Amino acid sequence: MSPNGQAEPRDPHADGRPRMRAVVGSTRVEEEIFGRVFDGKVVRRLWTFVAPYKGRVRIAVGAVLVFTLSQLLIPLLIRYAIDYGMAPGAPGWLLAGIVALFALVIAVNYGASLLQERITGQVAENVLFDIRRKMFGHLQHVSLTFMDQTEVGRLMSRLQGDVNSMQEFLETSVQSVGDIALLIGIVAVMLWLDWQLALLVLMVLPILLVVRVLWLARARSAFMAAHEANSVTNGALSEAIHGVRAIQATRREGLNAELYAELTERTWRSQLRASRLAQVMIPIVDTLTGIAMAVVVVAGGLMVVSGRIEVGAMVAFLFYIQRFFDPIRSLTMQYSVMQRAMASGHRLTEVLDVEVDVEDAPDAVALGPQDDASVEFRGVTFGYDPAHPVLKDVSFSVASGERVALVGPTGSGKSSSISLIHRFYDVQDGSVRVGGHDVRDVTQESLGRHIAMVLQEPYLFTGTVMENIRYSSHWASDTDVTEAAKAVGAHDFVEAMPLGYDTLLDERGSNLSLGQRQLLSFARALAADARILVLDEATANIDSYTELQIQKALQKLLEGRTGLVIAHRLATIRNADRIVVLQQGVKIEEGDHDALMARQGLYSKLFTLNHASFDDIAEDLDEEERKVAT
Numbered sequence: 194m195s196p197n198g199q200a201e202p203r204d205p206h207a208d209g210r211p212r213m214r215a216v217v218g219s220t221r222v223e224e225e226i227f228g229r230v231f232d233g234k235v236v237r238r239l240w241t242f243v244a245p246y247k248g249r250v251r252i253a254v255g256a257v258l259v260f261t262l263s264q265l266l267i268p269l270l271i272r273y274a275i276d277y278g279m280a281p282g283a284p285g286w287l288l289a290g291i292v293a294l295f296a297l298v299i300a301v302n303y304g305a306s307l308l309q310e311r312i313t314g315q316v317a318e319n320v321l322f323d324i325r326r327k328m329f330g331h332l333q334h335v336s337l338t339f340m341d342q343t344e345v346g347r348l349m350s351r352l353q354g355d356v357n358s359m360q361e362f363l364e365t366s367v368q369s370v371g372d373i374a375l376l377i378g379i380v381a382v383m384l385w386l387d388w389q390l391a392l393l394v395l396m397v398l399p400i401l402l403v404v405r406v407l408w409l410a411r412a413r414s415a416f417m418a419a420h421e422a423n424s425v426t427n428g429a430l431s432e433a434i435h436g437v438r439a440i441q442a443t444r445r446e447g448l449n450a451e452l453y454a455e456l457t458e459r460t461w462r463s464q465l466r467a468s469r470l471a472q473v474m475i476p477i478v479d480t481l482t483g484i485a486m487a488v489v490v491v492a493g494g495l496m497v498v499s500g501r502i503e504v505g506a507m508v509a510f511l512f513y514i515q516r517f518f519d520p521i522r523s524l525t526m527q528y529s530v531m532q533r534a535m536a537s538g539h540r541l542t543e544v545l546d547v548e549v550d551v552e553d554a555p556d557a558v559a560l561g562p563q564d565d566a567s568v569e570f571r572g573v574t575f576g577y578d579p580a581h582p583v584l585k586d587v588s589f590s591v592a593s594g595e596r597v598a599l600v601g602p603t604g605s606g607k608s609s610s611i612s613l614i615h616r617f618y619d620v621q622d623g624s625v626r627v628g629g630h631d632v633r634d635v636t637q638e639s640l641g642r643h644i645a646m647v648l649q650e651p652y653l654f655t656g657t658v659m660e661n662i663r664y665s666s667h668w669a670s671d672t673d674v675t676e677a678a679k680a681v682g683a684h685d686f687v688e689a690m691p692l693g694y695d696t697l698l699d700e701r702g703s704n705l706s707l708g709q710r711q712l713l714s715f716a717r718a719l720a721a722d723a724r725i726l727v728l729d730e731a732t733a734n735i736d737s738y739t740e741l742q743i744q745k746a747l748q749k750l751l752e753g754r755t756g757l758v759i760a761h762r763l764a765t766i767r768n769a770d771r772i773v774v775l776q777q778g779v780k781i782e783e784g785d786h787d788a789l790m791a792r793q794g795l796y797s798k799l800f801t802l803n804h805a806s807f808d809d810i811a812e813d814l815d816e817e818e819r820k821v822a823t
């Protein structure tokens with residue numbers, strides 16, 4: 194039976210064979226939830242974030258110690274009130290004095306607790322703010338190689354989940370100092386009041402310790418199972434939301450619902466087990482408290498009768514026992530919090546310390562108007578994995594104001610080449626030069642201003658149309674933006690939108706057509722007014738009217754600029770001054786349209802075969818051409 198009381202989905206095979214089903218959202222969480230309880234490296238790294246607030250941390254620790262002291266004083270004052278203030282013949286002012294002192298201690302207790310909570314809350318929030326800001330900044334600069342290898346989902350969980358568990362840790366760690374002090378204080382005061390009764394009461398401690406150790410092992414595995422089941426179910430849910438179109442198109446709704454029901458049932462079972470285990474400790478601790486109190490009442494009572502201790506001391510004992518188990522409970526909880534925090538801290542420091550391998554050289558110069566707008570590849574060899582180069586000894590150049598089309602079959606290395614111009618990655622051999630400088634010798638900031646990039650899938654951000662066009666040129670005025678939009682032919686459709694340039698775009702511009710998104714990204718590049726334009730032409734099919742508009746916009750965009758275009762459409766290729774043909778990371782041909790036609794190589798074959806696009810090159814043709822070229 195499932196948690197909602199429905200019957201299990203039945204197997205449709207009459208012979209009972211298990212049905213073959215694709216699994217949904219079965220991502221397993223391999224990340225550690227609990228780390229070592231104390232990891233010096235992690236603590237040292239995190240301390241760099243806490244250190245700026247150490248003055249406030251000291252005040253918080255001071256406040257928690259004052260709070261603990263007042264906690265210890267309260268039962269003692271009660272004891273003095275009973276044994277001395279209320280003793281026959283005691284002067285009235287004595288009791289009144291003790292009561293006044295009691296009121297003062299209560300006030301100090303309240304003030305210290307408030308101060309401690311407020312400061313630790315503030316410090317934790319500040320530290321987390323700093324960690325988040327640092328991580329965000331770092332992730333914007335981090336080498337793309339790291340991004341290529343890391344799942345976005347995992348990074349998001351680091352930014353959110355792990356940072357939250359650090360917050361929990363920071364907030365409770367000051368409290369732990371107080372808990373330890375309280376525990377030591379209670380034991381010391383009880384021993385001071387009557388060491389024999391104290392030892393008798395403390396005999397319940399080993400029982401608590403054994404129970405706790407047995408419990409912890411089982412509880413931890415139950416918590417981990419619940420955590421994992423929960424993540425898997427959430428993974429399935431998010432996959433189902435993201436992939437809802439594909440799900441509806443393949444009519445998988447029914448089967449997915451069944452699979453999801455199974456997952457939620459697993460989560461339900463594991464959560465139930467975890468919460469059962471979590472609850473079991475509370476009655477055990479309560480029972481032990483009760484036993485300890487019974488010991489005090491019986492043994493202490495006998496002592497009072499025999500005159501060995503006073504009634505007030507026995508009452509104070511009872512108060513101390515009631516408070517005794519609270520710090521133990523919160524410290525054991527803090528133990529798990531610390532382990533979780535160490536695992537989270539480890540993951541956070543991993544992200545914070547990931548190397549930024551594309552960095553400005555100390556003597557990097559800024560590219561400026563004095564530099565020309567040329568691009569040159571000199572014997573470039575590059576591979577995402579250096580052992581497997583995707584560009585092999587590639588050389589070509591684009592003079593200032595020239596338009597060069599980069600063509601080649603899919604996977605030939607076109608996109609990789611343009612990533613190198615912007616120095617997203619560093620080459621293994623040879624050099625990429627912009628404006629006559631090796632890109633490693635110029636500042637990345639000036640390189641970014643010298644080059645405008647238009648990617649194949651135009652990335653639009655949540656914000657207005659105006660903000661999106663101005664994304665890479667925050668200095669551009671509203672007029673500059675509208676002029677850019679007019680020049681690329683985007684103005685009319687923008688004006689037709691409900692709020693014109695102030696219309697808010699949905700996530701990634703999903704409320705626009707692909708052609709419109711392309712035109713906006715052209716307008717963005719035009720507003721940036723860079724001297725070199727690097728463009729990855731869209732391969733997606735768009736209607737011929739939009740295609741014409743885009744071609745016109747492209748001409749406008751390239752006017753007076755150096756252009757390097759990954760060309761997929763023959764119209765763009767024919768408009769280029771020169772064509773560079775890549776194949777499997779090797780440059781196999783180069784020249785203008787006429788020269789390449791005369792060469793009778795791959796390019797001319799494509800033309801004669803009348804292929805619609807260079808992406809249609811057949812593999813066998815590729816091989817043949819490679820032989821011709823080499």
Ligand SMILES: Nc1ncnc2c1ncn2[C@@H]1O[C@H](COP(=O)(O)OP(=O)(O)OP(=O)(O)O)[C@@H](O)[C@H]1O
Binds near residue numbers: 578604605607608610
């Ligand atoms: N981020 C990456 N990490 C590892 N390998 C990559 C990465 N990007 C591309 N590659 C590999 O590099 C090779 C060249 O890819 P690239 O994207 O440069 O080709 P392309 O000519 O632009 O292809 P397309 O026309 O399909 O966009 C391919 O084998 C690809 O698998």
